[in-house]
Amino acid sequence: MELSYWEHKSWFSDVDFTIVGSGIVGLNCAISLKEKYPKSNILILEKGSLPQGASTKNAGFACFGSVSEILSDLNHHTEEEVVQLVQKRWNGIQRLRNLLGDKAIDFQLLGGHELFPLDKPDFYEKCLQSLPYLNNLLEPVFGQKPFKATENSFHFENIQQKYLTHQLEGQLDTGKMMRSLIYKCTAMDIPILNGITVHDIEQLNQGALIRTTDFEFVSKKVFVATNGFASKLLKSETVQPARAQVLITEPIKNLPIKGTFHFDEGYYYFRNINDRILFGGGRNLDFKTEETMMFGQTEIIQQKLESLLREMILPNQSFQIERCWSGIMGVGAQKSPIVKQISNSIACGVRLGGMGVALGSLVGQELAELAD
Known part of the structure; x- marks a missing residue:
């Protein structure tokens, strides 16, 4: 596809910052850039009709790591690394809460x-x-001892x-969170262009060339x-x-369960x-089958x-499955996200390890700081 004069002039000329991906990280990166450089020309490219990956497909947990998850992490990371990750x-x-407000995202501390x-x-x-041990280790992060044992009150x-x-x-x-982030970008005059797949990014002497399915700029x-x-x-990052995979039931009358729940080191939630x-x-x-982008x-x-x-979860209770879906996360041998400069004009904020809701806004902000 050849871009018309109007298309090129309106969207793809004199672009200061291009963000590939309109998920939690990408939108927060754009917002941080606009706050710091209010006159900049920012463009967000998204290959899907809605944000792909996991940003609109997750469970909406504001979580920091269960007991078994943190113990598992301590087998592969130092105490200092684990504390830093929980702090992030x-x-x-x-x-995220300060940026959007608890009401806008329906945040509940349960x-x-x-x-x-x-x-x-x-x-x-x-x-x-x-x-x-874990309470003493993590008390400096939360300002109180976070963990306690409680009775099986939900039976x-x-x-x-x-x-x-x-x-x-x-x-x-999750839906309210993403819509609020999109509305905020729109209000800040940051366009989000959907249906554009980026195939390659090439470092130039000045700036970077972005090649999409239909055009380049x-x-x-x-x-x-x-x-x-x-x-x-x-290609250089792991x-x-x-x-x-996620499912949701049809409504269950008078369902008493409140809070978020994990088991098996967080593999179920x-x-x-x-x-x-x-x-x-x-x-x-x-694991092998689920290492997929499909x-x-x-x-x-x-x-x-x-x-x-x-x-x-629902013993002696009839239920029907209403729908199933899946999301694609980014993981690696290390739990910490990758936020780094790839070349003079290209940077990345990726590998959120299934903690996108908790990490995404901070990683987006840190990614934007690499514009300096």
Whole structure:
């Protein structure tokens, strides 16, 4: 496709900053750039009709790491690295709340609870006994001891009697969050162009050449914020795609469950949203198959999610599945996100490790700071 004079002049000439990806990171990057450079010409490119990846497909957990997740992280990272990562998640949620306001994103501070199936009693005891250590380790981040043991007040079955609860975890409405970010970009005169797939970005002497399916143009700076799809554009960075499968039930009358819930080191997660159970996870059943950029469901994971709904989450309760979907995350051997300069005019903010809601606004801000 050849761009007309009007198309080129209106959208693709004298572009100061181009952001590839209109998810949480990309939109926050654009907002931060506009705040710092109010006269700049900023453009956001998105390959999908809506933001692809995981930004509009996640569970809406404002979480910082369950007990078992943090213990697992400590096997591969130093204490200092783990504390820094949890601090980033905490700072990211505070930035998101301050930027948009709790009402706009329907933020609710209801706590996050980790459940432990009966078949791993030793693991449960290990996590329970680690509470004093983890509380002391993370108290400087939260200003209080975050974890405590609480009773199984929602009557889940086939689990240990106590939850391990993070008192400062919350939940939000993913759709409201993304719409609020998009509205904010629109109000700041930042155009978002959907249906444009970027195939290549080439560093030039001055700026970078962006090649899309239909045309190419030059931007002074380019920021890659495509997370799970980052390996298509960033050959030198290690970001593996990771598909997350999710389902939601039809409304269940008088559903009493409140808060966010995890089990199996965070590989399974669920919550009540509008008297429905949103339930996702199971990637650990088949890691290799789920290392994909393709959306979709698999029988092994869907069957496991439905059986856990029947046997653990909603025992003796009839329910119907209303819809299923999937999202693509970006993960790697390290939990910390990659925010770095790739070349003089190209930078990236990717590999959010399934913590996009908590990390996305902060990573977007840090990515924008690389414009200096």
